[in-house]
Amino acid sequence: MTIKMGLIGCGGHGRQRLSKILRGMGDLVTLVACSDTNIESSKATASEDGYFKAYDNYINMLDKERLDTVVIALPHDQLKSATISGLDAGVHVFVEKPAGVNSNEIIEIIEKEKQSNKTVMVGYCMRYNPGRQRFKGFFRKDVLGEVIQIHGHKSGSQLVSWNGRMEHGGGQLRWHGVHIVDQILWVMGDIMPLNVYSETRWDEQLGSDQDSAFNIMFENGVSASVTVSSRTQQIFDVLDVYGTHGRIRSEWPSEIIEIQSSILPEHENTQRIVPNSPDYMEMYTIQMQDWIDSIMDETRVPIGTKDALKVYKIIDAAYKSSQSGKPINITGLN
Numbered sequence: 574m575t576i577k578m579g580l581i582g583c584g585g586h587g588r589q590r591l592s593k594i595l596r597g598m599g600d601l602v603t604l605v606a607c608s609d610t611n612i613e614s615s616k617a618t619a620s621e622d623g624y625f626k627a628y629d630n631y632i633n634m635l636d637k638e639r640l641d642t643v644v645i646a647l648p649h650d651q652l653k654s655a656t657i658s659g660l661d662a663g664v665h666v667f668v669e670k671p672a673g674v675n676s677n678e679i680i681e682i683i684e685k686e687k688q689s690n691k692t693v694m695v696g697y698c699m700r701y702n703p704g705r706q707r708f709k710g711f712f713r714k715d716v717l718g719e720v721i722q723i724h725g726h727k728s729g730s731q732l733v734s735w736n737g738r739m740e741h742g743g744g745q746l747r748w749h750g751v752h753i754v755d756q757i758l759w760v761m762g763d764i765m766p767l768n769v770y771s772e773t774r775w776d777e778q779l780g781s782d783q784d785s786a787f788n789i790m791f792e793n794g795v796s797a798s799v800t801v802s803s804r805t806q807q808i809f810d811v812l813d814v815y816g817t818h819g820r821i822r823s824e825w826p827s828e829i830i831e832i833q834s835s836i837l838p839e840h841e842n843t844q845r846i847v848p849n850s851p852d853y854m855e856m857y858t859i860q861m862q863d864w865i866d867s868i869m870d871e872t873r874v875p876i877g878t879k880d881a882l883k884v885y886k887i888i889d890a891a892y893k894s895s896q897s898g899k900p901i902n903i904t905g906l907n
Contacts, residue, residue: 574869578602579643579664581631581655583609583618586669587646594857595644596622601865608634631655635662642868645669648735649742653678660689665868667861669696671751672878674742676885676905683878694864694874695881697755699810701856701863704828704848705756708812708821712760716834717816723760723797724813725753728805732781744781746773746888750801755876755884756812757789757797765792766903769887773895776803787891790900826853882906 580592587609595602608628609615615627628634635643635658642665645655653673659666660682672695673679686693699705711717727749735741736748758766771787784804789797810825819834828851834840867874883906890901 575600575603576865576868577605577639577641579605579634579638579640580607581643582646583607583614588614588618590857591644591646592618592622594861605640606634606638632658635659640664649674649747653682656682656693657685660685660691663691665691666693667696667864668693671747671885672881676882676889679878679882679885683882686878692874693878695876695878697876698856698860699752699756700759700876701859702825703855704823704825704830708823708830711821711832716819716836717814717821718818720795720814720816722815723757723795725757726800726811727753728802729808730806731803738779739781745801745803746782746785746891750785751884751888753799753810754887758883760814761791765906766887767792768900768902769890769894770900771891771894785891789887826851
């Protein structure tokens, strides 16, 4: 079986990352058509990666081409509409995180997905980072005992394009914060978040959040603290988990892991695991392969719209809490 693929969005991420990964998947995927409002970007992507046709309007592409799937990499405020258009066209959808601008948009996608008999995967790529996969592997071995606390931090350069403007679904929480929240939820599994308390520093010129610190309380008593910043001028992503029998720390992009566990004799003292040659592009390859496998095997998508909804319920609550100065309860997940 060969999957007929379309690409919606030929900007930096769609063209330079996702499209290159799809091109390398060989006979699994046929790159049928790509679309971007900038027709020159669309034509360049088609020429570079071997799409048969370039469009400047994805609705026309969906109407005219016989596709099985689409990959969507657009600004946040355009993700929901493109996803729903894909489902209306009867194709499976891979949509870049966070899939919309708030939890209400994710709910709209969920309702359309139920009606369509097609699936939507949301591109939270950090779960596929090899360092994070090793990190999660330690949890499967239960090396920490009962989890007590989690801390996550995500930093990146200042957002000065559409991703720094709230009207386009930008801001640090919706650009970087969603990643670290998704990873915390990944660690917590089926345990539900109860409430969020947040403080935020705003960029007055852009009108978007610049730095945030917030706390998530879970129903089993675990507390997760999250910090997100654009002022470090460095890109890194750190996750620390503390349990009754030890701790584990995962860093990105270095992919270094630190672990201390009284359960594993070889890790009774803090051990540092350093990879030979980390390659951040590898996570996109693994992610796309996992998605394609779910379509071919007709299994549940690895990261679905309900995962995206949990993330956005927390992000929405963080924004509300920073405005009210009070904890915000999480509702609508059961």
